[in-house]
Amino acid sequence: MRDILRLVVVLSVICGVSSAALTLTRHSLAERIEKQSDLYVRGPALERLFARPAGDLLDNKVKVDLGEQLYPAFYVREGGQVTGLALEAPGTGGYAGDIIIMIGIDLPNERMLGIEIIQHSETPGVGSRVEKASFRKQWVGLPILEPVRLRSQGGQIDAISGATYSSKAVVNGTNRIIELVSQHKDEILAAIEAKEN
Amino acid sequence: MSFKKILFHGLWKDLPPFRLVLGLCPALAVTSSVENGLGMGLAVIFVLVFSNMFIAMLRKFIPDKVRIASFIVVIATLVVIVEMTMKAFFFPLSQQLGIYIPLIVVNCIILGRAEAFASRNPVLLSMVDGLSVGVGFTISLIVISSVREVLGAGTWFGLRVVWDGFEPFQFMVRAPGAFICLGVFLGLMNAYSRKRGELFIQT
Numbered sequence A: 001m002r003d004i005l006r007l008v009v010v011l012s013v014i015c016g017v018s019s020a021a022l023t024l025t026r027h028s029l030a031e032r033i034e035k036q037s038d039l040y041v042r043g044p045a046l047e048r049l050f051a052r053p054a055g056d057l058l059d060n061k062v063k064v065d066l067g068e069q070l071y072p073a074f075y076v077r078e079g080g081q082v083t084g085l086a087l088e089a090p091g092t093g094g095y096a097g098d099i100i101i102m103i104g105i106d107l108p109n110e111r112m113l114g115i116e117i118i119q120h121s122e123t124p125g126v127g128s129r130v131e132k133a134s135f136r137k138q139w140v141g142l143p144i145l146e147p148v149r150l151r152s153q154g155g156q157i158d159a160i161s162g163a164t165y166s167s168k169a170v171v172n173g174t175n176r177i178i179e180l181v182s183q184h185k186d187e188i189l190a191a192i193e194a195k196e197n
Numbered sequence B: 001m002s003f004k005k006i007l008f009h010g011l012w013k014d015l016p017p018f019r020l021v022l023g024l025c026p027a028l029a030v031t032s033s034v035e036n037g038l039g040m041g042l043a044v045i046f047v048l049v050f051s052n053m054f055i056a057m058l059r060k061f062i063p064d065k066v067r068i069a070s071f072i073v074v075i076a077t078l079v080v081i082v083e084m085t086m087k088a089f090f091f092p093l094s095q096q097l098g099i100y101i102p103l104i105v106v107n108c109i110i111l112g113r114a115e116a117f118a119s120r121n122p123v124l125l126s127m128v129d130g131l132s133v134g135v136g137f138t139i140s141l142i143v144i145s146s147v148r149e150v151l152g153a154g155t156w157f158g159l160r161v162v163w164d165g166f167e168p169f170q171f172m173v174r175a176p177g178a179f180i181c182l183g184v185f186l187g188l189m190n191a192y193s194r195k196r197g198e199l200f201i202q203t
Helices: A002-050 A127-131 A133-139 A164-196 B003-011 B024-029 B034-058 B064-089 B091-100 B102-106 B108-116 B123-153 B175-196
Strands: A061-065 A070-078 A081-094 A097-106 A111-119
Touching: A002 A070, A002 A081, A002 A097, A002 A111, A002 B064, A002 B091, A061 A164, A081 A164, A097 A164, A111 A133, A111 A164, A127 A133, A127 A164, B003 B123, B024 B091, B024 B102, B024 B123, B024 B175, B034 B064, B034 B091, B034 B102, B034 B108, B034 B123, B064 B091, B064 B102, B064 B108, B091 B102, B102 B108, B108 B123, B123 B175
Parallel strands: none
Antiparallel strands: A061 A070, A070 A081, A081 A097, A097 A111
């Protein structure tokens, strides 16, 4: 009995100290990691979506509360009006977890400019193929207020063969962003005004 | 073992992955360029030294039955700290190394040294052992990746080192080249050791 107690206590203490160390490290590095991620991942993604240098866009950033976590949103101003938004959201149901996607939105025309994959842990060579331009170009010009579905479910998006979960996750993320725009667009625009004043 | 032996054994006698046949997966996967090999090597040195240190510090307190579980928790924590630090300060390198950073947790070199040395030796000697084996691993990675990068891409650490008109052997930076390179080095080392009468097959 005493031995079992010792096993439990030792293992619990080791796990406890490890968790504390990890939380501390994560907390102190989180901001730096996000800045790096902006520079190396989101920056190039924004450049591709809006055809502008990343340097102009990375400072135009607000945070959107999606319930479980805050996600960044970027905006483009033309002549005083916000004409473009890039919203980020998790797509649930991926093979190995959520796929974080970013959709560029043309506000005046209410269309999508395109989709970028920000982060995923899908199988290399299989699910990772959602990153390919040939898959993502299906999003260019889609209306921003209509939900999307895979072709196998009556919709218009061709999934990657052999990577149904990953394709579905990207579709789920897209619908999350569509929901965000249709229900919270005004709040996002208000947050942008608040930031700049 | 004398201190000097511990300091140098990782550099030839117990050199991973050639003598201590462990850590083959990263030796194959990340050696397509010298920069990646060096980055991985430094990450492994950090994890090895500190995991050996913590495990040696705790060796008298960890009951035998939960030994492996405790080692793995310590190693995994250190690897996640390395991963976060790399993402914070060397983001492009972490993108290149990709999933092979978290895979350091299951790199058998680290668990192997924890079990074979750190769990039964004092803290300072364990740290030196970790350093020795880690540096040996890094040197091996640099040697393999030098050959692969120069022959397969015509560069060394990103700098072009071949003459104009040199057509790189593309397969060297892909999987087949990795296996061939590893096998050739292993064969050469074994032939050399055999000639010197060294005992290198672990029984």
